[in-house]
Amino acid sequence: xxxxxxxxxxxxxxxxxxxxCGTTDKGNATTTSGTKATDTPAPTxxxxxxxxxxxxEATSGxxxxxxxxxxxxxxxxxxxxxxGAGYTFAHDQGIIAMQQALSLSDDQIIRKNNVNDADAVAxxxxxxxxxxxxSNIIFGTxxxxxxxxxxxASEYPDIIFSHCSGYKSNGSNFNNYFGRIYQARYLSxxxxxxxxxxxxxxxxxxxxxxNSEVTGGINxxxxxxxxxxxxxxVYVKVTNTWFDPTxxxxxxxxxxxxxxxxxxxxxxxxxxxxxxxxxxxxxxxxNSDMTKxxxxxxxxxxxxxxxxxxxxxVKSVIDGSWDGSNxxxxxxxxxxxxxxxxxxxxxxxxxxxxxxxQKILDxxxxxxxxxxxxxxxxxxxxxxxxxxxxxxxxxxxxxRNVVAE
Amino acid sequence: MKYKIQVxxxxxxxLSKNLLLSLLAIVSALLAGGIFILAIxxxxxxxxxxxxxxxWRSPIAIKGxxxxxxxxxxxxxxxxPAFQMKFWNIGAEGQIIMGGIFATYFALFFDHLPHGLLxxxxxxxxxxxxxxxxxxxxxxxTKFGTNETLFTLMLxxxxxxxxxxxxxxxxxxxxxxGFPKIASFAKNARLDQVLGLHAGWVIGxxxxxxxxxxxxxxxxxxxIKVVGESTNTARYAGMNVKKIVMRTMFLSGAIxxxxxxxxxxxxxxxxxxxxxxxxxxxxxxxxxxxxxxxVIILIxxxxxxxxxxxxxxxxxxxxxxxxxSSILQGIILFFILAFDFFTxxxxxxxxxxx
Numbered sequence: 001x002x003x004x005x006x007x008x009x010x011x012x013x014x015x016x017x018x019x020x021c022g023t024t025d026k027g028n029a030t031t032t033s034g035t036k037a038t039d040t041p042a043p044t045x046x047x048x049x050x051x052x053x054x055x056x057e058a059t060s061g062x063x064x065x066x067x068x069x070x071x072x073x074x075x076x077x078x079x080x081x082x083x084g085a086g087y088t089f090a091h092d093q094g095i096i097a098m099q100q101a102l103s104l105s106d107d108q109i110i111r112k113n114n115v116n117d118a119d120a121v122a123x124x125x126x127x128x129x130x131x132x133x134x135s136n137i138i139f140g141t142x143x144x145x146x147x148x149x150x151x152x153a154s155e156y157p158d159i160i161f162s163h164c165s166g167y168k169s170n171g172s173n174f175n176n177y178f179g180r181i182y183q184a185r186y187l188s189x190x191x192x193x194x195x196x197x198x199x200x201x202x203x204x205x206x207x208x209x210x211n212s213e214v215t216g217g218i219n220x221x222x223x224x225x226x227x228x229x230x231x232x233x234v235y236v237k238v239t240n241t242w243f244d245p246t247x248x249x250x251x252x253x254x255x256x257x258x259x260x261x262x263x264x265x266x267x268x269x270x271x272x273x274x275x276x277x278x279x280x281x282x283x284x285x286x287n288s289d290m291t292k293x294x295x296x297x298x299x300x301x302x303x304x305x306x307x308x309x310x311x312x313x314v315k316s317v318i319d320g321s322w323d324g325s326n327x328x329x330x331x332x333x334x335x336x337x338x339x340x341x342x343x344x345x346x347x348x349x350x351x352x353x354x355x356x357x358q359k360i361l362d363x364x365x366x367x368x369x370x371x372x373x374x375x376x377x378x379x380x381x382x383x384x385x386x387x388x389x390x391x392x393x394x395x396x397x398x399x400r401n402v403v404a405e
Numbered sequence: 406m407k408y409k410i411q412v413x414x415x416x417x418x419x420l421s422k423n424l425l426l427s428l429l430a431i432v433s434a435l436l437a438g439g440i441f442i443l444a445i446x447x448x449x450x451x452x453x454x455x456x457x458x459x460x461w462r463s464p465i466a467i468k469g470x471x472x473x474x475x476x477x478x479x480x481x482x483x484x485x486p487a488f489q490m491k492f493w494n495i496g497a498e499g500q501i502i503m504g505g506i507f508a509t510y511f512a513l514f515f516d517h518l519p520h521g522l523l524x525x526x527x528x529x530x531x532x533x534x535x536x537x538x539x540x541x542x543x544x545x546x547t548k549f550g551t552n553e554t555l556f557t558l559m560l561x562x563x564x565x566x567x568x569x570x571x572x573x574x575x576x577x578x579x580x581x582x583g584f585p586k587i588a589s590f591a592k593n594a595r596l597d598q599v600l601g602l603h604a605g606w607v608i609g610x611x612x613x614x615x616x617x618x619x620x621x622x623x624x625x626x627x628x629i630k631v632v633g634e635s636t637n638t639a640r641y642a643g644m645n646v647k648k649i650v651m652r653t654m655f656l657s658g659a660i661x662x663x664x665x666x667x668x669x670x671x672x673x674x675x676x677x678x679x680x681x682x683x684x685x686x687x688x689x690x691x692x693x694x695x696x697x698x699x700v701i702i703l704i705x706x707x708x709x710x711x712x713x714x715x716x717x718x719x720x721x722x723x724x725x726x727x728x729x730s731s732i733l734q735g736i737i738l739f740f741i742l743a744f745d746f747f748t749x750x751x752x753x754x755x756x757x758x759x
Binding site for chain 1: 462463584678680717729
C-alpha cells in the first residue's frame with residue numbers, strides 16, 4: 001500500500017513539475033540569430049517614405065489603403081516584453097514607439113509572447129490567433145519563425161507578414177527586416193578604445209567565426225577601437241549560445257583574468273556587464289541600454305531602435321504604399337544607434353563618436369578601404385567596400401587587431 | 406496515546422457521487438482561479454468568457470483547438486496501456502519525439518515515393534521509433550529491475566537532444582546556408598487533410614476505439630490488467646510477465662510515436678525541438694484524470710485543449726503576461742487533481758498501538 005502510494009505521489013509530483021517546465025522550455029532558441037541577406041536585402045527607401053508624409057494615395061503599393069482605425073498589428077515575441085531588457089524588450093519598445101507615432105489604440109496591437117521559435121505548431125497557432133483578431137500586418141521577431149511565416153503568407157495572401165533577421169521573402173506580402181548594427185558597433189569600439197588602460201579589450205561572443213552576424217559585429221567594433229587606439233587588441237571569447245547568463249559571465253571573467261579592462265558583448269543578457277562591474281572595470285553592452293543594470297561599469301551599448309522600421313512599415317500599410325520590399329536599415333534610418341554615453345566614458349569620447357557618426361551619415365561604410373584579417377590576408381582594397389550581403393552573410397574572418405583562441 | 410493519520414484507498418465510488426465530485430472540483434477550481442483574476446484587477450467572468458470563446462469562436466479557433474487536442478489525445482491513449490499495467494511511463498514526451506524523428510527521416514529522404522506509400526512508411530517508422538524508445542526501459546526493467554519512472558524520464562532528454570543533433574548536424578537544411586534548422590517537408594510528405602484539418606484527428610478517434618477494444622475485449626488487454634494488479638498472480642496463472650511488459654511498452658511507445666508522426670507531417674511540417682512541447686507530460690495528467698478510460702480521455706483532452714487554446718487567446722486579448730495564463734492553468738489543474746485524490750483516497754485517524 002505504502003509503496004503504491006509513494007510511487008503515485010512521485011509520479012504526480014514529477015508530472016506536475018515537468019508539465020510546468022515542459023511548456024516553458026524555449027530550448028536554445030536563436031533569439032538574435034543572424035541574417036543571410038543574400039536575397040537582395042535592398043536598402044529600402046524608408047527614409048524617403050518617411051519624408052513623403054501626407055495622405056497621398058500612393059499608387060505604387062500592392063494593397064489598398066486601410067483606415068487607421070481599422071488597422072490591427074500582430075506581434076510574435078520569443079520572450080516577454082516584461083523582461084525589461086534585451087532582445088524582446090527592445091522589439092517591444094519599437095512596437096510601442098510605432099503605436100505612439102501613429103496614435104493607435106491599445107486594442108489595435110495584438111501581442112503573442114513567449115512563442116517558442118522551435119515549435120512550428122505553436123508559431124502557427126499564435127499567428128492564426130492574430131489573423132482571427134483581424135491583424136493586417138504581423139511582425140515575427142525571431143529567426144525561427146521564418147518558415148512558418150512563409151507558409152502562412154501563401155495561405156493568407158491579403159495579410160502582410162514581416163519577419164526579422166531571416167533571408168526569405170516573396171516580394172508581396174512576406175518580407176524581412178534587419179539592419180546595419182555594425183555601424184553602431186564601430187562607434188562603440190571608439191568608446192572602448194579610448195577607455196582601455198591595459199590596451200586589452202574583451203568581447204563575449206555568442207557564436208564563433210562561422211557566424212557572420214557575430215563576426216561582422218566584432219570586426220566593426222575592432223575597427224572602431226583601432227581608429228582611436230592602434231595599440232589595443234580585442235580578445236574574443238565564444239559562448240556558443242545566444243542566451244546563457246552563466247556562460248556569458250564565465251566568458252567575461254576569463255577575459256578579465258587575462259587583463260582586459262573593457263568588456264564588450266554580443267550576448268543577450270547583462271551578465272558580462274555585471275562581471276565587469278564586479279571587478280571595477282568597464283563594459284559595452286548590447287541590444288538595450290544597460291547603464292541601469294551596471295551603472296558603475298557600462299559606458300554605452302549599440303542598440304536597435306526597431307520603432308524606426310515598425311513605424312514606417314505600419315504607416316505604409318495604412319496609406320497603401322506597402323511594396324513588399326525587404327528592409328535593411330542603418331543609422332541614417334534611425335534603426336540602429338548608440339545608447340547615451342554614461343559618466344563612465346573617457347574624456348573626449350562624445351566628440352570622437354559624434355565625428356565618426358557624422359562620417360557614417362555622410363557615407364562612410366565602415367568596411368571600406370584597406371582591410372587585412374588577423375591571419376594577414378588582404379580582404380579588401382582601397383577604393384572598394386564590402387556589400388551588406390557580404391557583411392551579414394559571408395564574414396568569417398577576424399580583423400587584424402582581433403585575438404581569438 | 407498517539408494518533409496517526411493514514412491514507413486509505415476508498416472503495417468504489419458510485420457514478421453519481423463521482424460526477425458530483427468532478428463538478429465540485431471544477432467549480433472550486435474556477436472560484437480559486439477567479440480570486441486570482443480579481444487580484445490582478447480583472448473580471449473573472451470576462452476572462453473565463455474569453456477563454457471559452459477563444460477556443461471556439463471561429464473555424465480557425467476550432468481548428469486550433471483540435472490541433473492542440475490531436476497529439477494530446479493520441480499520447481494519452483499511448484500512456485494508458487502502460488499505466489494500466491502500473492508501468493509508470495513518464496517517457497511519452499521522448500516517445501513522441503522519436504516517432505517524429507523516425508517519420509522525418511522518410512519525409513526528408515524518400516519524398517520521391519508515391520504519396521500513399523510514403524505516408525504509410527512514415528506512419529510505420531513513427532510507431533517503430535516510439536515503440537523502440539518505450540521498449541528500452543521495459544527491457545531494463547524486466548532484465549535488471551531498473552526504475553522505469555526515472556528511466557523513461559531520462560530518455561526524454563536524450564530524445565530532445567537527438568533533435569538538436571539532427572538539426573545542427575546531418576539533417577540541417579542545405580538551403581539555409583549554415584543556419585540550424587530542418588527544411589519544411591515537401592507537399593508530398595504532408596499528412597492529408599480531412600474536413601479542412603490534418604487527418605491526425607481521424608487517427609486519434611480510431612485509436613480511441615482500438616485502444617478501448619484492446620484493453621477491454623482482448624486476451625492481451627486482460628493480461629495487462631492482471632500484471633497491473635499483481636505480477637505474482639500473473640505468474641501463477643502462467644503468464645509470461647516479461648513478455649507482457651515488453652510488448653505493452655512497445656505498444657505504449659508506438660502509439661505515442663504516432664502522435665509524433667502526425668505532429669511533424671500534419672501540423673509542423675518540419676522537425677523542431679518543440680515537436681512534443683510538453684504534450685507527453687500533459688498526457689499523463691489527462692490519462693490519469695480520465696481513470697485510464699479511452700472514451701473519457703477523449704472528453705478530458707477536449708477540455709484541456711480548450712483551456713490551453715483559450716488561455717492563449719485570453720492572454721493577448723487582455724494584454725496579460727503569459728505567466729498569468731500559466732498560473733491560471735496551474736490553479737485549475739491543482740484543484741482538479743486534488744479533488745481527484747480525494748475521490749480515490751481518504752484520510753483516517755487511527756490510534757497508534759504503541
